[in-house]
Amino acid sequence: MPVSITPLLADRLDISEERARSLLQTMLRELRRRAESEGVRLPELGTFREEGGTLTFVPSPSLRRRINRKYEGLTAEELAAPSELSPLSVSELDTEEEPSGDGPDDVPTPTPGEGEDDAGAEQEPVSPSAAPSSSQGRRIDSFSIIGLVLAFLFLLGAGWFVLDRTNVLAPGPDPGSDLTAEQTSPPPDTGSPSDTASSERPETDAEETSDPDATAPPAKDWAIVVASRSSRAAAEAAAEEYRTRFDSVSVVEGTVDGQAWHRVAIGWYPSEATAERALDEQASALPPGAWTHRLR
Amino acid sequence: MSSASAEDVIDAVTDVIRDQLEEGRAVKVPSLGTFAVEHRPSEPTEDEGRRRLAPPRNVVVFDPEQE
Structure with a gap:
């Protein structure tokens, strides 16, 4: 709801409202008369002009700045290329974005020279910190x-x-020694083959691992493998056969290519050379495929 | 003030309108029209293929009174 200017003008001039109304009417008659011809510019307010029987008003730059003080320093932000942001002030934006129009919102900008006096006097620099x-x-x-x-x-x-x-x-135990020892009998200190054995062909041990936690003495982890079976029962059966001829026979479980194998081992030796020597000495009593192997 | 000159009246009218608009209030001037302030929120604009985000602002609108 707009307020009437009359009582406010009377208060400002310290006169009666009747007197203020009279003075205002006199002023407005003169303003309308001049607006019909060349237009009237009130420096701190704006420019009135009669266009096509309609009175138009263009606010002065100082008035636009005054009603935009809370937005002082805000600049337009480039959406496509933010790095090319141009530091435009609010007043400059108003000038750019208020083209000449016929609506009350799209009021035309003042002609050059109009309002320059107040613009120069009231121009406020844009604060860099504010934007x-x-x-x-x-x-x-x-x-x-x-x-x-x-x-x-x-x-x-x-x-x-x-x-x-x-x-x-x-790090855990040596990954290359994860073979689980499942000896059926403790290995003797010095066991050696003493009899012949069946001609069984054990598998290769290229990818085999062994468990360091075997029951054999730490210093004697080499053995002569005489048989290898995929099932423990079969390995135990073979071991029983060899136990009749050898003093120390055990079944040791190992894993080859992800499959469990149960080896029949004879004797325990402190080194590979010792085991090889025993193998050579007892070759006639061992199967042709017997080989030495470190099971720990 | 016993006698106000024309200049005093013009200055007073200007000051009153400016003060009211700055406070966001509309002012009705009999036989002339109504001045008001309208807010324009921030909005994207496009000029020569360049998109920009205009800051919010207030604009003065004038609704002339028909004689």
């Missing part, structure tokens, strides 16, 4: 990202250091 550019915002974002990355790397290193110190990730 941070988008490039500054991007710089802050970049710093934040770099800081987060550095923090993450630091936490990663600290975590690795703690795990390393606490030995949580300490």
Whole structure:
């Protein structure tokens, strides 16, 4: 609901409302008369002009600035290319974006020279701090990202250091020695083949692993393998056959290419040379395919 | 003020209208029209293929009174 100017004018001039109304009517008659001819410019208010029987009003730059003080310093932001942002002030934007129109909103801009006096007197510089550019915002974002990355790397290193110190990730047993020893009898200190055995052909041991936790003495982890079976029962049956002829016979389970094999081992020797020597000495009593193998 | 000159009246009218508009209030001037302030929110604009986001602003609107 608009307020009437009459009581406000009377208060401003310290006169009665009747007197203010009279003075206002006199002023407005003169204003309309001049607006019909060349137009009337009130420096601090704007320009009145009669166009096609309709009175138009173009606010002065100082009035536009005054009603936009809360938006002072805001500039248009380039959407396609933010880096090319041009530092336009609010007043400049108003000038650009208020082309000549016939509506009350799209009022035409004043002609050059109009309002220049008040524009020069009231021109307020755009405060750089009031309008941070988008490039500054991007710089802050970049710093934040770099800081987060550095923090993450630091936490990663600290975590690795703690795990390393606490030995949580300490390496387990030698992956090449995961063969589970399942001896059926404890190996003797010095066992040697003493009899012949059946001619059985054991499989190769290219990818075999062995378990260090075997029951054999640590210093004697070499044996002569005389048979190998995929089932433990078959291996035990073969072992029983060899036990009749050898002092130390055991069944040792191992894994080859993901499949479990049960080997029949004879004797335990402290080194490969010792086992090979025993194999050569007892070759006649062993199957042709017997071979030495480290089962620990 | 016992006697106001024409200049005093013009200045007073200007000051009153400016003050009211700055406060966001519409002012009705008898036999002339009504002045008001309307807010224009931030909006994207396009000029010669370049898209820009215009800041929010206030504009003065004038509704002339028919004689």
